[in-house]
Amino acid sequence: MKTKLLGRTPEELKQIALEAGLPAFAGKQMAQWLYQKRVKSIDEMTNLSKQGREALAQRYEVGITDPVDVQTSKDGTKKYLFPVRCPVGAGHDGKGHEEDSFVEAVMIPDEDRKTLCVSSQAGCKMGCKFCMTGRQGFHGNLSAADIMGQFFAIEEAGELTNAVFMGMGEPLDNWDEVKRAIDILTADWGLAWSPKRITLSTIGVLPKLKLFLEESKCHLAVSLHNPFPEERAELMPVQKAWSLTEIVRLIKQYDFTGQRRVSFEYTVFEGWNDTPRHADELIKLLRHLECRVNLIRFHRIPDFPYGPASVEKMEAFRNRLNEGGLTATIRASRGEDIFAACGLLAGKHSEQ
Numbered sequence: 001m002k003t004k005l006l007g008r009t010p011e012e013l014k015q016i017a018l019e020a021g022l023p024a025f026a027g028k029q030m031a032q033w034l035y036q037k038r039v040k041s042i043d044e045m046t047n048l049s050k051q052g053r054e055a056l057a058q059r060y061e062v063g064i065t066d067p068v069d070v071q072t073s074k075d076g077t078k079k080y081l082f083p084v085r086c087p088v089g090a091g092h093d094g095k096g097h098e099e100d101s102f103v104e105a106v107m108i109p110d111e112d113r114k115t116l117c118v119s120s121q122a123g124c125k126m127g128c129k130f131c132m133t134g135r136q137g138f139h140g141n142l143s144a145a146d147i148m149g150q151f152f153a154i155e156e157a158g159e160l161t162n163a164v165f166m167g168m169g170e171p172l173d174n175w176d177e178v179k180r181a182i183d184i185l186t187a188d189w190g191l192a193w194s195p196k197r198i199t200l201s202t203i204g205v206l207p208k209l210k211l212f213l214e215e216s217k218c219h220l221a222v223s224l225h226n227p228f229p230e231e232r233a234e235l236m237p238v239q240k241a242w243s244l245t246e247i248v249r250l251i252k253q254y255d256f257t258g259q260r261r262v263s264f265e266y267t268v269f270e271g272w273n274d275t276p277r278h279a280d281e282l283i284k285l286l287r288h289l290e291c292r293v294n295l296i297r298f299h300r301i302p303d304f305p306y307g308p309a310s311v312e313k314m315e316a317f318r319n320r321l322n323e324g325g326l327t328a329t330i331r332a333s334r335g336e337d338i339f340a341a342c343g344l345l346a347g348k349h350s351e352q
Ligand code: SF4
Pocket: 124, 125, 126, 127, 128, 131, 132, 133, 134, 135, 167, 168, 169, 170, 203
């Protein structure tokens, strides 16, 4: 199998160029072809010598994989499905191996924006009980090439304005590759996006969250869902490893009063987290933090005891948060007709 060029820095590409008998400056040229012109084959890199391109193509490929399925919603939201092959840890024979599976990326159009919701892992280790991806188990970390491939393989590749790391997987559980993708998105030699156009969503992997806050300037979204530790642990096992109190304490050490923003995602489940008691605890937890709470409507999934809260309940919950001084909004659901839930499409394909 050939090695992917996508996901590499100009410095790394320079080494590859030299090995292929190309001059050192070809590294920069290759980065331009990959990230600014979004070519799909080495042969399209026409300012490299033909001989050099042939030498490169013996061992390397660009690394963009076309989607195998696309679903389009009535509101224009598009869900793309990509096949991936990821290395996973040692199996019963003690050797590492690779697994084939699928990941989803969702393009969400909105007035003057086109946002891509990207996946960072195939499946997920975190096991949140309300999540279809969590139920599939873990099938490996995506490489930066797999992550960037989601940006470049879709029809809207040249029109994307924003990115959210909110697809399949926990991005901070694959921080090295996610960081590499963020660097490519924001570097001058890459897509030169402002970090303010990127949001990373996490359930709170504390040590890596610290790195994210130190090493990037992107927005942060934390999946909170319940302010009471024992109740949160019931649906989110991560709470036992890193508590919400520690997460919020860490976040409060950083400045979110300027351009960088932090938000908290709160999926509202009927009878589990939608009472005034929950709203009041949330207000207490997030006091003195410049932030926003996004209330999300739950999409029912099979074999799960809780259903979505009614519109009235969600509005009452939002009003109580607002009265308590928190900025809270009910997030509009997009692409409802194509989403039963994140991870469902990939799950179906894996079963097939
Ligand atoms: Fe993983 Fe996120 Fe699903 Fe939790 S909600 S299992 S972190 S993908």
